[in-house]
Amino acid sequence: MLQSGGLVSDKIIIELIEDWLRLHGGHGFVFDGFPRTLPQAESLMSILARLRSALDLVIWLEVSEQTVRDRIAGRLQCGECGFTTSSSSAQFANRPICPYCDGPLERRNDDDLSVLQTRLQEFRTKTEPLASFFEKMSVLHRIDGNRDREAVFSDISRLIEDKR
Numbered sequence: 001m002l003q004s005g006g007l008v009s010d011k012i013i014i015e016l017i018e019d020w021l022r023l024h025g026g027h028g029f030v031f032d033g034f035p036r037t038l039p040q041a042e043s044l045m046s047i048l049a050r051l052r053s054a055l056d057l058v059i060w061l062e063v064s065e066q067t068v069r070d071r072i073a074g075r076l077q078c079g080e081c082g083f084t085t086s087s088s089s090a091q092f093a094n095r096p097i098c099p100y101c102d103g104p105l106e107r108r109n110d111d112d113l114s115v116l117q118t119r120l121q122e123f124r125t126k127t128e129p130l131a132s133f134f135e136k137m138s139v140l141h142r143i144d145g146n147r148d149r150e151a152v153f154s155d156i157s158r159l160i161e162d163k164r
């Protein structure tokens with residue numbers, strides 16, 4: 001399922017999140033890449049309601065299809081430990097060696113591009129509707145994710161600081 005670019009089932013993800021929130025409490029958490037579907041978002045809201053906790057902030061990173069393609073094309077992955085970086089942020093263009101284990105950094109474009117269409121289709125049908133779901137709750141903030149990582153990080157930091 002994951003290998004073909006599809007998403008893990010809602011049921012499994014929701015159970016994992018609910019277990020985690022029960023264990024750690026519903027205050028002071030950040031989820032990265034969750035929720036990705038409407039059923040996941042609805043379940044999260046009811047779990048938080050049971051824990052008497054509120055959702056302060058949803059950050060929507062807007063990235064164009066071209067940016068996604070460019071980033072995949074520039075992605076390098078360590079053949080030994082799986083560490084992933086980009087050829088633009090890596091300083092070792094002449095000698096692509098993993099900074100953690102000295103393994104070879106390789107491009108994996110073919111694999112990645114073959115699952116991209118599936119991912120984009122899943123995003124459009126399942127994830128995109130979340131924007132209006134969270135917009136109605138007035139917690140959604142859009143950030144332009146096509147810029148370099150420092151600009152994006154600084155915007156995200158400011159949003160979080162404003163919520164403290």
Ligand SMILES: [Zn+2]
Nearest residue numbers: 078081098101
């Ligand atoms: Zn490595």
